[in-house]
Amino acid sequence: MQFKERLLLENQAWLATMQERDPEFFARLDKGQSPEALWLGCSDSRVPAEQLCNASPGDLFVHRNVANIAATEEAGFMSALEYAVSALKVPYIVVCGHEGCGGVGAACAGKPSGMSHVDAHLKPLVALYEQSKDALTGPDDKARVNDMVRRNVEAQVNKLAGLDLIKNAEQPPTVLGLVYALDRGHLDFVCEVAPGQAAAA
Numbered sequence: 001m002q003f004k005e006r007l008l009l010e011n012q013a014w015l016a017t018m019q020e021r022d023p024e025f026f027a028r029l030d031k032g033q034s035p036e037a038l039w040l041g042c043s044d045s046r047v048p049a050e051q052l053c054n055a056s057p058g059d060l061f062v063h064r065n066v067a068n069i070a071a072t073e074e075a076g077f078m079s080a081l082e083y084a085v086s087a088l089k090v091p092y093i094v095v096c097g098h099e100g101c102g103g104v105g106a107a108c109a110g111k112p113s114g115m116s117h118v119d120a121h122l123k124p125l126v127a128l129y130e131q132s133k134d135a136l137t138g139p140d141d142k143a144r145v146n147d148m149v150r151r152n153v154e155a156q157v158n159k160l161a162g163l164d165l166i167k168n169a170e171q172p173p174t175v176l177g178l179v180y181a182l183d184r185g186h187l188d189f190v191c192e193v194a195p196g197q198a199a200a201a
């Protein structure tokens with residue numbers, strides 16, 4: 001079966017299951033959304049936001065890019081952030097990194113990937129790596145990349161918490177940092193900045 005046919009068929013199967021479980025489910029979602037969080041995660045196919053925390057449609061407002069970067073110079077990211085904070089008034093923003101992140105690994109490689117958009121996107125992460133590389137711990141490159149994954153999550157959390165858009169929001173959200181372990185399916189807490197609490201330097 002071709003990919004396109006499989007997609008449409010799997011959708012039919014999913015919607016039948018959802019309707020059977022909760023006949024009002026789609027009618028309720030049609031009335032509007034009130035998600036609990038904006039999720040900023042990595043585009044990696046192995047880190048599906050909703051599935052790994054058992055969330056349903058309507059629970060998370062999701063933005064994903066390579067290496068979960070708060071790309072404040074990009075209208076794509078900023079529009080999602082602004083809408084989540086100013087219109088949906090989400091109580092939480094979640095930055096979720098993951099171990100074995102290819103984007104973080106590329107930033108740690110010390111040389112351009114050869115893909116111009118990827119390299120442009122990873123620039124702030126390369127700068128963070130240059131600042132952090134002497135402090136990275138671990139017995140091998142894999143462990144050092146995973147240490148960098150955590151530092152990247154902390155950096156993105158602090159960057160977001162320091163934005164005027166967040167600080168001056170009518171209802172400022174709490175910003176949470178998490179790391180997902182691909183090999184164990186485990187989500188780990190890294191850091192948190194509550195409203196009114198100063199972001200780390």
Ligand SMILES: [Zn+2]
Pocket residue numbers: 042043044066067068098100101102103104
């Ligand atoms: Zn990744």
